[in-house]
Amino acid sequence: MNKKKSMLPSKFSFSSHNCIKEDENREACPRCGSLNLIQSTNLPGIHWGEVRCSDCGRHLKWLPSPKIEEAHQKRILLIDSLLPVTKGWENFYLKNIRDIRKLSPKQQEKLDQIANRHAQGGAA
Numbered sequence: 001m002n003k004k005k006s007m008l009p010s011k012f013s014f015s016s017h018n019c020i021k022e023d024e025n026r027e028a029c030p031r032c033g034s035l036n037l038i039q040s041t042n043l044p045g046i047h048w049g050e051v052r053c054s055d056c057g058r059h060l061k062w063l064p065s066p067k068i069e070e071a072h073q074k075r076i077l078l079i080d081s082l083l084p085v086t087k088g089w090e091n092f093y094l095k096n097i098r099d100i101r102k103l104s105p106k107q108q109e110k111l112d113q114i115a116n117r118h119a120q121g122g123a124a
């Protein structure tokens, strides 16, 4: 007789509970509860893409361009590295633009200036 042994590591024992990432992204339409959401990415306007309910047509959210997302992530890293070494308006400015997804050319220019100044050893 062999004793019933649990051969599987404990993390596999949650078979009924799917905590997969895809599950978190599963959204339902707030208006009709439909799960038939469609993403379209060929929009005429300024937005890169959107999620829309295919049953009632309700717009759920805008989708950021993956390229912008990537640039934003890089910028956040840069800003986080600059925050401890900046003071005054520069520090204030960096905090202000940190969460902006896409900077205007002017904002980008300012950021570059601050980054350059502090990259060159920070001689003020």
Ligand SMILES: [Zn+2]
Pocket: 029, 030, 031, 032, 033, 034, 053, 054, 055, 056, 057, 058
């Ligand atoms: Zn709907």
